[in-house]
Every structure is written in C-alpha cells, then in structure tokens.
Amino acid sequence: MESSEAEPTVIGGRAAARRAAQGKGRSKAKGKAGKDGRSFIRRLFTWKKIVGTFFALCLLGMGAFVALYMMISIPDGGNPDATLQSNVYKYSDGTLLTRDGQKNREIVDLSKVPKPVQHTFVAAENKTFYEDNGVDLRGTARGILNTLSGKGAQGGSTITQQYVKNYYLTQNQTVSRKLKELVISLKLDRTKSKDFILAGYINTSYYGRGAYGIQAAAQAYYHVDAPKLSVEQGAYLAALLQAPNQYDWAIASDTGRKLVQARWNYVLDNMVEKNWLDKAKRADMKFPTPKAPKAAPGMGGQTGYLVDAANNELAKQLVSEGKSDNVNDALTAIKAGGWTITLNIDRKKQAALEKAAKTQLTSKLDKKKRKVDGNVQAGAVSVDPKSGGVVALYGGTNYFDHYSSNASRRDYQVASTFKPVILATALADQAQTQSGQEITATTTYDGTSGRQVVDHGTKVGFGPPNEDDTNYGKITVQKAMDYSVNSVFAQMGVDVGMGKVLKVAGQLGMDTAGLKPVPAQTLGSMGASPMEMAGIYATFANHGKKVTPTVIKSAEQGSRTEQMPDPIGGQVISREAADTVTSVLTGVVDDGTAKKSVANNPARNGQQVAGKTGTSDNNKSAWFTGYTPDLVTSVGLFGEDAKPPHPQVPLTGATGLIPGSGRINGGGYPAQIWAEYMFGVTKSNNKFDLETTQGAAVQPTWTPTVTQTPSRTPSQSPTTEKPTETPSQTPSRTPTQTPTQTPTQTPTQTPTQTPTTPTDPLNPNGQ
Numbered sequence: 001m002e003s004s005e006a007e008p009t010v011i012g013g014r015a016a017a018r019r020a021a022q023g024k025g026r027s028k029a030k031g032k033a034g035k036d037g038r039s040f041i042r043r044l045f046t047w048k049k050i051v052g053t054f055f056a057l058c059l060l061g062m063g064a065f066v067a068l069y070m071m072i073s074i075p076d077g078g079n080p081d082a083t084l085q086s087n088v089y090k091y092s093d094g095t096l097l098t099r100d101g102q103k104n105r106e107i108v109d110l111s112k113v114p115k116p117v118q119h120t121f122v123a124a125e126n127k128t129f130y131e132d133n134g135v136d137l138r139g140t141a142r143g144i145l146n147t148l149s150g151k152g153a154q155g156g157s158t159i160t161q162q163y164v165k166n167y168y169l170t171q172n173q174t175v176s177r178k179l180k181e182l183v184i185s186l187k188l189d190r191t192k193s194k195d196f197i198l199a200g201y202i203n204t205s206y207y208g209r210g211a212y213g214i215q216a217a218a219q220a221y222y223h224v225d226a227p228k229l230s231v232e233q234g235a236y237l238a239a240l241l242q243a244p245n246q247y248d249w250a251i252a253s254d255t256g257r258k259l260v261q262a263r264w265n266y267v268l269d270n271m272v273e274k275n276w277l278d279k280a281k282r283a284d285m286k287f288p289t290p291k292a293p294k295a296a297p298g299m300g301g302q303t304g305y306l307v308d309a310a311n312n313e314l315a316k317q318l319v320s321e322g323k324s325d326n327v328n329d330a331l332t333a334i335k336a337g338g339w340t341i342t343l344n345i346d347r348k349k350q351a352a353l354e355k356a357a358k359t360q361l362t363s364k365l366d367k368k369k370r371k372v373d374g375n376v377q378a379g380a381v382s383v384d385p386k387s388g389g390v391v392a393l394y395g396g397t398n399y400f401d402h403y404s405s406n407a408s409r410r411d412y413q414v415a416s417t418f419k420p421v422i423l424a425t426a427l428a429d430q431a432q433t434q435s436g437q438e439i440t441a442t443t444t445y446d447g448t449s450g451r452q453v454v455d456h457g458t459k460v461g462f463g464p465p466n467e468d469d470t471n472y473g474k475i476t477v478q479k480a481m482d483y484s485v486n487s488v489f490a491q492m493g494v495d496v497g498m499g500k501v502l503k504v505a506g507q508l509g510m511d512t513a514g515l516k517p518v519p520a521q522t523l524g525s526m527g528a529s530p531m532e533m534a535g536i537y538a539t540f541a542n543h544g545k546k547v548t549p550t551v552i553k554s555a556e557q558g559s560r561t562e563q564m565p566d567p568i569g570g571q572v573i574s575r576e577a578a579d580t581v582t583s584v585l586t587g588v589v590d591d592g593t594a595k596k597s598v599a600n601n602p603a604r605n606g607q608q609v610a611g612k613t614g615t616s617d618n619n620k621s622a623w624f625t626g627y628t629p630d631l632v633t634s635v636g637l638f639g640e641d642a643k644p645p646h647p648q649v650p651l652t653g654a655t656g657l658i659p660g661s662g663r664i665n666g667g668g669y670p671a672q673i674w675a676e677y678m679f680g681v682t683k684s685n686n687k688f689d690l691e692t693t694q695g696a697a698v699q700p701t702w703t704p705t706v707t708q709t710p711s712r713t714p715s716q717s718p719t720t721e722k723p724t725e726t727p728s729q730t731p732s733r734t735p736t737q738t739p740t741q742t743p744t745q746t747p748t749q750t751p752t753q754t755p756t757t758p759t760d761p762l763n764p765n766g767q
Helices: 002-028 040-044 047-071 115-125 137-149 159-167 175-191 194-204 214-222 231-240 254-273 279-284 303-320 327-335 347-360 371-375 415-428 477-482 486-496 498-508 519-523 530-541 575-590 595-599 669-681
Strands: 087-090 096-100 339-343 376-383 390-394 444-446 474-476 545-547 552-557 560-562 568-571 610-615 621-628 631-639
Touching: 087 303, 096 303, 115 159, 115 194, 115 231, 115 254, 159 175, 159 194, 194 214, 214 231, 231 254, 254 279, 303 327, 303 339, 303 390, 303 552, 303 560, 347 376, 347 390, 347 669, 371 376, 376 530, 376 669, 415 477, 415 486, 415 498, 415 519, 415 530, 415 575, 415 610, 415 621, 444 477, 444 486, 474 477, 477 486, 477 575, 486 498, 486 519, 498 519, 498 530, 530 545, 530 575, 530 610, 530 621, 530 631, 575 595, 575 610, 575 621, 595 621, 595 669, 610 669, 621 669, 631 669
Parallel strands: 087 339
Antiparallel strands: 087 096, 339 552, 376 390, 376 631, 444 474, 545 568, 552 560, 610 621, 621 631
C-alpha cells in the first residue's frame, strides 16, 4: 500500500526537478529571447510583417500619388522665365535688325521646323517619345533618390518631362518639383498632342550662346532661321542640349569637341534605327561646323529709333482694333515679347541716309569749339510714295545720346515747307483772289515785304516780312514759291481761307487737331514732324492719293499675323492739283532756294526733283522736303539746348558759320543731306508723269509784270536784280508736257533793261 503510493511521488518529483532545471536555464537567457524562444529581431521582421509592410507602403504610396494626381493640375501658363521672349525686328529683306528683350527667344510653330529636324531632337533625347506615356518612372525614381541622397541631378527624363520642367516649373532639384513634374507630364501627355509637347520642348530649351529656343539657336550657331536648318545642323543643336557650354564648338575643349561629335553621330544613327533617315544619306553626312559667334545687335545708333517707331506704330494699331485700351498698355504688351516685326526699312537706303547725315552735317559739328554745335539735332524720313513704306529713318546721332527721335518730333515749326499745302488747297478748291482771279501758278501777287494782309478791304493785322526783307513787287505764284515769298502766301492763305487750308492739311496727313485758323499759319508756325511732312509730300508725288508713311511691313506673334492698314488711301486732292504742286516745286529746285545744294549738285544724274526749303522764325529749325518720282525725303534740323529742360534755341553760328549772315537754313545743310542721300539711291534720269499745264515743269504760259526792282533792308543790297522773263523764254529744265492753253494775260509793262541774273536767286541764304 505504502510502496504503491510512493512511486508516483518519485515520478512527479523527477518531472518537477526537470522543469526546475529548465527554468533555471531559461532564467539565465532572460532578455535574450521570449517565451517562444525566438530573438526580438526575428520576431520583429517576420516574413508576414515584411510582406504586409511592403503592401501597406505600396498602398500608401498609391494613395498619396492619387491624391497628388487629383490635387496637381496643369498650370494655365508657363513660369515667368519661360514665357519671356525677345521681339525680333527685321529689315525689309528679312535680315536681322535687332532683338529686343530680356531673353533671346523667339517661339516658332512646329510646322515651320522641317520634319527631319524635329526627329533629331527625339532621336537625341527620347526615342520612344511618340509611343510612351510621357514619363520615365525609373528615371524619375532614380532622380528622387539621388536628390534625397545629395548626389545631384540625373538624366533619364522624357521630352515631355523636360518640357514640363522648362515651361511650367523650375530648374530646382527638389523632391516636390520632381513629383509635380511626374504628375503634370502624365496629364499633359493625355491632353495634348505629341507635336504640341515637342514644339514646347524645342522652343523653351537652352542651347548656349544666350539662345533660348530653336529659332534663336539656329541664328546663333548657323546664322539661318529655323525653317532653313538642315538635318546635320539640327542634329548638332539637338546634341547641344545635353551640355550647351561644353559642346559649343567655339569654346569647347578638344574633349568637348570629340564628345559633341560622338553625340551628333549618336543622334543620326538613332534616326536611321527609327527609319527617319536613309542609311545611305546618313553615310554621306558631314559634321556641320557651327559658325563663329556674332555680337548681338543692340539698340545703339539708329536701331533704337527704328525699334521705337515700329513699336509705336504697332501699339496704335492694337488700340485702333480694340485689343488694348491705350497706347501705353499696348506698348507694355508688345515689350513682353514674342513679336516678329519686319520693317519697310531698306538696309542700303538706311545706310546711305546715315552716311549723308554724317558727311554733310554731324562730322562738321564740334561742341568743344562751339557751344551751339551741341544744340543741333537732325531728323529725316524717306518714303516710297507708291507703297507708303518708310524705307529709311534718321532719328539723331545715337539713340543712347538722344532717346527721343527727331524723325517723329513735332514741336518745331515747319516754316515755308507748309506753303505747298496752301497752294494745293487753292488749286483743289479752284480758289480765287479777292479780285476774282483764279489762283494758278501764273497768278500775280504783290510781293512787297511786310505788306499788310487784306481780307476784302480790311487789314487783318498781319504783314510778314520776306527773307532779308526783300521786296519783289508784282510776282507770280510760281516765282513766289521759288523764292519763298512770305507776303504772297500770307495773302493767299486768307484768300483761300485758313480753315480750308487746315482741313486739307489734315487730309494730307498733318495733325491739325485743336488748331484754330489764323493768318500766321501761312508761314508754317505750327509744329510737324519729318514723318508728317514726308507723308504730305508723298501724297503730292502719288498724284493726290493719300500716303500714310508706314514703318511696319508685317507683324507676327506666334501663329497670329497682325493686319496692318493699307498705307495708300483714297484721293485727297485731284490729280491735276497734286501734279501742279509738283510742277511748281520743281522751280524751287531748278531756279529757287534749293538751286545751289540740289539742282547744281554734281551727284545729280538727270533726276527731276520737286521740293521746298523752310527756315523758321529766329532760325530755330531748318527744312528741306523734296522728292523724285520714286522717293520722298524730308530732312529737318532743330535747335535744342543740350541742357535740361532742352528749350528751343537758334541754330545760327553752328558749324562755324558767321553769326547773323551765316544762319542755318533749309537750302543749306538740310538740302545738302537730302541731295547726297537721294541722288545716291534714286533712279537716274527719272521724270515726273504730270497731268497739268501749269508750273515750272512745263512751258510757261505768260510773264508776270515787273513793277519794281527788288530792294533789301538791312543795309546790304543785292548787286543784281530779279531776272525778267518773256513769254518765249524756254525754262532750264525739259518740260514733261507741252501746254495746251494759251496765255490769258499778257504783261502790262516790259522792263526797259534786262537785269543780270543773280548767282543765287534773290535769296542767297535759302528760306
């Protein structure tokens, strides 16, 4: 009994002892393993937890990406830096005049880039561009990891991603920027065509040499426009994008040149692989060595004046079309860039006008010797009367020295260059003198200096002196124009009506807004610019059809072409009236105040010339505006004090002429500049096609009565008298047309002796 009960106790005791021993062993390993005997690390990274964590991170990443995809949208516009462009200004023949803007960039439509050249960029950067979804996930992931690890930028992005970075985002290497790039690229690829993306890429990329976009790059490296690029040239530009400065042939090291040639070959080989280039043609291709860099044309010299003239003209057009509220807003929009503006400026004529101004005037100015020389400003505009195009413009010696253009300034009196407008109004209106005689080229007026103007028997309180106070007595309108007789045109203006004269002046192109008609305007007391005067005389040259001088030939912004108004308008005055003015103005050149500088100029080669001199009160401005059948040019000189606030001052004594007797006048430097320029660029032996029987260009119809010998005060008297004409006298120029009418009047008196012909007809200083 007892023995049987003790056995289990022994057995249980042994088991307890074993458990106690195991417990002691486990207690020694306490902290190193848990109850199940596994280590802490093994329990923490079980395969189930690893897989679970991986899927959780994937889900979290996918969720975050979906959230980013929903939150990030394609920006409405590009970043400020990417949208900056230059305006490109070209001469009439398409050659570059200048670029004006903070970035040398001109965006061009992809359609203007040859298809093979488009393929060079795809072959260089992203062969799968036309098939992929716009992103390279592995490249983007690698870029993010490298950014996080501080290894910097890495390649591998698609063309779409590079375009997004260039245009919508920035070049900053941050994780947030890369994520945005990824999302926008995916969305852009879904919503835009591949051509849209490729166009954006090649137009926003930087190519070195300060060139942004393919057009600027084509000019910078090969001096051609993008549409003229060859496949070889395109492959070089595409290769450049990897390292523009390192691969620029002009500054590249030997290693850089080898690398860019290798990449050029890589591009072409990829094109063969993609069947974009024939293998045989590829084998014949030679590396197109880029041209040496050329200095970007600036705004100095006349360039700034030309650019300003074009911008102002375009701004006015945008306002007239309701595309801008005012000119200032329009100019701001234009200067934001993106315009390609081709001017009517002819390169050769522009150079010739600049040379003439320098040779005949500015080279003779020395402000160190003579203070007055620093006050001389010159402006000129040359217009084709058939097209209205401004083919040359002179705004001053240098745009950086005198920002406001003298070609468009209208703050100086036009003086006697306004007299043809009075005659044109009289002829167009068939006006009569107060005695009832129709005003024609042969009508006689009293040319007494200072004669009081009469309005139907009443003196109007205006009696202007003639140049040098010369008295002419009875004189024809033709001779009064030749010698610029103030007293005659003062009376004629009142006879015609100054209200009518100003109306016609406005129709011809002068800004007469706000002017009230007064007799003093007969002497050109109002202001006008060389541009305006060139337009008025161009209308005469165009047989009375309105000519508006136009600087811009064409203006484009992207795919939009701005429609500019037609420079040639309707008939302002009759052809006969306009042609008669032209005929009369030939006398000013051949027999009058412009004879010495223009008619007798040795450079003249048979060109028939019509024109008018002008010298304002107190010699503050001097003009010559004239034309041949194919070109009109107005030249003005202005006395402007070099010191602020730049008041008007006399030109007298400039270039060393003796003060008083040696004043600057229209028959002097303005006519000399005109002659050197015009006789160098106009057709030889060119004659006017005139439909008139009046004026110096055709046979005279009668001879005026001479009632007195011209006399002068001040004390200096002319040594010669005004020449006498007889009806049979043949003019010095060849008539373009034989008169069909006979004289309606005959002289009432014949001079008893024939005066000696003056060497410089009665007005040696040339008004």
